[in-house]
Amino acid sequence: MQQRPRLATAPLLDVSDRHARYFWRLLSKRALLYTEMINMGAIMRGAAESHLRYNAEEHPVALQLGGSDPALLAGSARAGEQWGYDEINLNCGCPSERVQSGAFGACLMREPVLVADCLKAMQDAVHAIPVTVKHRIGLDKDESYAMVRDFVGTLADAGCQVFIVHARNAWLKGLSPKENREIPPLRYEVAYQLKRDFPDLHISVNGGIAHAEQIRAHWEHVDGVMIGREAWHNPWSLTSWDALMEGSEDLRPRVDRDAVELAMVEYMEREAAQHDTWWYAVARCMLGLRHGQRGARRWRQVWSDHRLKSEPAREVYRLAQQALAADQLPVSGT
Missing domain, CATH: 1.10.1200 (Non-ribosomal Peptide Synthetase Peptidyl Carrier Protein; Chain A)
Structure with missing residues (x-):
């Protein structure tokens, strides 16, 4: 598997646009930067220019897609590779009602076979970049491990090798997207168990992570860490990321x-x-x-x-x- 950065910014809806990514790249030269989720339909309806434009300085940069139609996702993934993105990611974790109404996001965790079909179509559409998945650890108040284990297993059988695990359940009813980032309890041990059960897969963990000590602690169990709100509210924290990924104890900022x-x-x-x-x-x-x-x-x-x-x-x-x-x-x- 191609070596990938151990730290990444999260795909934050209405936040991680190309301006934010350019800014974050000034703070960390090595982190993987994710776009906000982009609807497959918006790209395929002819709005690729406005949705896919980015700054050359952003590399490595990953395009996150939202959708559930294999053909449209394949076309969007192909467009992403043509635009020069380094990775295509499928969103299976967003809990917003707007996303649910389009039958994608976190609700796709109930349909692993459909997601596998989507992944296969996307993989066939690109040639030299990975297709990855970001997902939750469960839905609503069901905290059984079997669901997420089988979800990951089905997608792994379809050829997916990289999973970014938001270590909270997604409550599809009764909570706003903001509440879904705060109320369902964090259960990092689920991501750790996935890594133990699927040692050949790249497993990254996301959710509630901010500080260097937390990052290092997670690296003891999984391959990578994704950070969202901390990158937005306290972006200066990114100045320690390159040193962390290099294994350096000197975390002093390298920029002013x-x-x-x-x-x-x-x-x-x-x-x-x-x-x-x-x-x-x-x-x-x-x-x-x-x-x-x-x-x-x-x-x-x-x-x-x-x-x-x-x-x-x-x-x-x-x-x-x-x-x-x-x-x-x-x-x-x-």
């Missing part, structure tokens, strides 16, 4: 916050010139850059101020730096 912010301003300027993209649409992904730093709140307020939308990105950058510096000035004694 100010340099990263300036690189994002330059990116905003390119996006404005090439795609008429407002800096405001880009800035939202980096609002956590100074998480925990003195002056972060005032700095964040500038970058999220809709009244500045008409200003050039570099002027907003100047104002943000000004606000940051003002908050970091020592308070005079009385």
